[in-house]
Amino acid sequence: MDSTDHAKRAEAEQRTIVINQGVLSKNDLLARSNRTLFKSKNLLTMNIVSSPGSGKTAFIERTLTDLKGRLRGGVVVGDLATDNDAKRIARSGAPAIQITTGDTCHLDAEMVAEATAKLDLDALDVLIIENVGNLVCPSGYDLGEDLRVVMLSTTEGEDKPLKYPTMFKTADVVILNKMDIAEVLGFDRDTAWSNIHRLTPQALIFEVSARTGLGMETWYQFLEQRLALANQP
Amino acid sequence: MHEISVMQSAIEIAIESAKAQNATQIHRINMRIGALAGVVPDSLEFAFPIVCQGTMAEGATLEIEYVPALCRCSSCASEFEPKDFFYECPNCKALTVDLLHGKELDLAFLEVS
Numbered sequence: 001m002d003s004t005d006h007a008k009r010a011e012a013e014q015r016t017i018v019i020n021q022g023v024l025s026k027n028d029l030l031a032r033s034n035r036t037l038f039k040s041k042n043l044l045t046m047n048i049v050s051s052p053g054s055g056k057t058a059f060i061e062r063t064l065t066d067l068k069g070r071l072r073g074g075v076v077v078g079d080l081a082t083d084n085d086a087k088r089i090a091r092s093g094a095p096a097i098q099i100t101t102g103d104t105c106h107l108d109a110e111m112v113a114e115a116t117a118k119l120d121l122d123a124l125d126v127l128i129i130e131n132v133g134n135l136v137c138p139s140g141y142d143l144g145e146d147l148r149v150v151m152l153s154t155t156e157g158e159d160k161p162l163k164y165p166t167m168f169k170t171a172d173v174v175i176l177n178k179m180d181i182a183e184v185l186g187f188d189r190d191t192a193w194s195n196i197h198r199l200t201p202q203a204l205i206f207e208v209s210a211r212t213g214l215g216m217e218t219w220y221q222f223l224e225q226r227l228a229l230a231n232q233p
Numbered sequence: 234m235h236e237i238s239v240m241q242s243a244i245e246i247a248i249e250s251a252k253a254q255n256a257t258q259i260h261r262i263n264m265r266i267g268a269l270a271g272v273v274p275d276s277l278e279f280a281f282p283i284v285c286q287g288t289m290a291e292g293a294t295l296e297i298e299y300v301p302a303l304c305r306c307s308s309c310a311s312e313f314e315p316k317d318f319f320y321e322c323p324n325c326k327a328l329t330v331d332l333l334h335g336k337e338l339d340l341a342f343l344e345v346s
Contacts, residue, residue: 140271
């Protein structure tokens, strides 16, 4: 049997191809290259995720406004439509690039690579990526961040982490926002802490109000510490 | 919600691999999905024929192997299948984050001709 016969026979026969590859491996690869780039620029990068309406944009706006003169921040913000959030963040004076994802429910590493190419990364200390408001889909997509920040607001209830365990399990930091109205809402703080801690014992929890500024200083000190740690030779 | 784009990525990898091996038709696709992969298997199955349409994988069957979560306790090193999303060690009651299995979202193998 010559090689042509062999090829013909093989073509007609069913055969198995072993792949054993992660479906999101292309994203993981791009995320690694993002991470290498961000590290080379001495950036502290965070990926902020939450439900719609938890207060991500207000939290970022407040952080960048208050940290003016202390830290130089830049933002990449994802939404299904409109550039309203980028406009809001730009009021803080920080550069903000909007990604409109259309019907995609999460940011991926490629979108972040394209958006950050439009920022002068050398002029930044902190890069904040505001993900699409969604506690399900963004969980599997590494963007190349140092910190996964999961935000929960008191209006959502203390059992929210139990409803979205996959996302909360990936958190390095959990921000409890809208603490200024916790009492009015009857928000059960102890149960919230316990739910978060049992799901993600490694995560740090910060209680804040992006609106009033409550608790924000502790968050800023944490950012400065992390940045100093990252920039150690 | 993102199962269609996950399935699309899987089919892209499948087609690339099949073409690289000079195959013209994909008959079967086998995936390994962990309990904590963050995707709903039913939605993957729903998305599958849609993303296969008009490709060499049209008419293929999808097989999904489920991988249960398996933890290793960071305190006493015993391995256990967590009962729920709290990874509490049944031996020493410590909470752990060390997951050995359960995050899989893999394309395992194809059957082609």
